[in-house]
Amino acid sequence: MTDSIGIDPALVERATARFIQRFGDDPAPKVAVGPGRVNLIGEHTDYNDGFVLPMAIGRAVVVVFRPRDDRVLRGHSVAFDETKEVGLESLAAPGGDDWLSYVAGVAWAFAADGLEARGLDVVVDGDVPLGAGLSSSAALEMATARALAHVGGLDWDPIRMAKLGQKAENEYVGMNCGIMDQFASAVSREGHAVLLDCRSLETRPVPVPEQARVVIMDTGARRSLAGSAYNDRRAACERVVAHLQTIDPSVRALRDVGTDLLDSAEADLDPTDLKRARHVVPENQRPVLMEGAFQTGDLARAGELMNDSHASLRDLYEVSCEELDQMTKIARDQPSCFGARMTGAGFGGCAVALVDADSTEAFCETVLSSYEEFFDLPAALYPCRPVAGARILD
Numbered sequence: 001m002t003d004s005i006g007i008d009p010a011l012v013e014r015a016t017a018r019f020i021q022r023f024g025d026d027p028a029p030k031v032a033v034g035p036g037r038v039n040l041i042g043e044h045t046d047y048n049d050g051f052v053l054p055m056a057i058g059r060a061v062v063v064v065f066r067p068r069d070d071r072v073l074r075g076h077s078v079a080f081d082e083t084k085e086v087g088l089e090s091l092a093a094p095g096g097d098d099w100l101s102y103v104a105g106v107a108w109a110f111a112a113d114g115l116e117a118r119g120l121d122v123v124v125d126g127d128v129p130l131g132a133g134l135s136s137s138a139a140l141e142m143a144t145a146r147a148l149a150h151v152g153g154l155d156w157d158p159i160r161m162a163k164l165g166q167k168a169e170n171e172y173v174g175m176n177c178g179i180m181d182q183f184a185s186a187v188s189r190e191g192h193a194v195l196l197d198c199r200s201l202e203t204r205p206v207p208v209p210e211q212a213r214v215v216i217m218d219t220g221a222r223r224s225l226a227g228s229a230y231n232d233r234r235a236a237c238e239r240v241v242a243h244l245q246t247i248d249p250s251v252r253a254l255r256d257v258g259t260d261l262l263d264s265a266e267a268d269l270d271p272t273d274l275k276r277a278r279h280v281v282p283e284n285q286r287p288v289l290m291e292g293a294f295q296t297g298d299l300a301r302a303g304e305l306m307n308d309s310h311a312s313l314r315d316l317y318e319v320s321c322e323e324l325d326q327m328t329k330i331a332r333d334q335p336s337c338f339g340a341r342m343t344g345a346g347f348g349g350c351a352v353a354l355v356d357a358d359s360t361e362a363f364c365e366t367v368l369s370s371y372e373e374f375f376d377l378p379a380a381l382y383p384c385r386p387v388a389g390a391r392i393l394d
């Protein structure tokens with residue numbers, strides 16, 4: 001097993017070959033890539049105006065593209081083996097929710113923001129596992145934005161493009177996502193995670209120590225309850241904020257709440273709502289604390305923060321599941337593991353572990369085989385280092 005330092009060349013070759021097969025090779029197409037992402041820590045803090053610490057990974061969506069002379073967007077999906085097209089003049093929100101709608105939605109968002117969106121032929125391919133919570137949709141949006149910016153002669157503005165990707169997903173596709181996924185795919189630097197302030201949208205690159213590997217652990221359990229649970233948790237946070245505003249009008253979100261203020265209102269809050277807030281308030285500090293641990297190379301401390309995060313998500317926010325708990329337990333039982341936690345919305349999907357770089361292969365083999373003794377699911381482990389954000393390949 002090798003580290004996913006960059007984008008798999010075989011993926012690019014396959015997508016390019018499919019483009020030439022479908023659309024010809026004259027003139028030669030270009031290739032844009034949008035990486036998936038994993039959130040290292042800071043879970044369910046984004047919609048509370050808090051901090052998150054994602055990083056882009058070497059699993060990506062590839063968009064092979066060539067401009068057209070008309071106002072048509074014609075696309076082919078390798079995964080679905082189908083070709084569709086739509087006229088750019090006919091795009092209107094809300095649109096559809098199929099794979100082409102994510103591409104068309106970005107073109108629509110460009111036009112809505114006053115940017116030219118030219119007609120394109122595109123082939124879409126990728127190796128971001130679908131449904132695992134690694135943000136294949138944002139990866140596709142950012143690869144598409146790269147392609148549209150390139151053919152339009154636009155300078156790449158990653159923050160603007162991340163916002164347009166979110167706009168496409170929220171308003172055109174109709175998925176109420178936050179901004180973290182698009183930011184991670186757009187602004188990341190090789191070797192760095194991204195500390196994102198979800199209120200101000202300010203970012204800081206955070207070097208991930210060379211002696212560490214991040215291992216994404218896909219449980220194979222898909223997140224059937226995540227949508228309804230997300231809405232319930234978000235509503236609980238909003239109820240707590242509404243009550244705390246009667247005590248301190250400066251409170252705008254749980255980002256503004258400390259433990260003392262939360263404790264002072266304990267008797268007046270619904271016990272379940274209080275539990276949810278007791279996760280968010282300390283979890284919001286963990287990304288900044290993990291930044292400090294990475295900067296000093298204190299991987300043991302970084303691992304402790306991950307372990308604490310998982311316990312909080314399991315016991316207070318109650319969004320873990322048996323598969324995630326077992327995967328993280330097996331991971332933490334390995335001497336090479338500094339810490340592990342569930343990542344994403346919960347109720348399935350992926351966990352993430354911080355592992356000694358020299359022991360990554362043995363860690364992955366042991367954890368996977370041990371997990372398979374408990375669950376007959378299509379689990380997989382992906383060791384990775386942080387990669388650069390969306391880009392055009394030379």
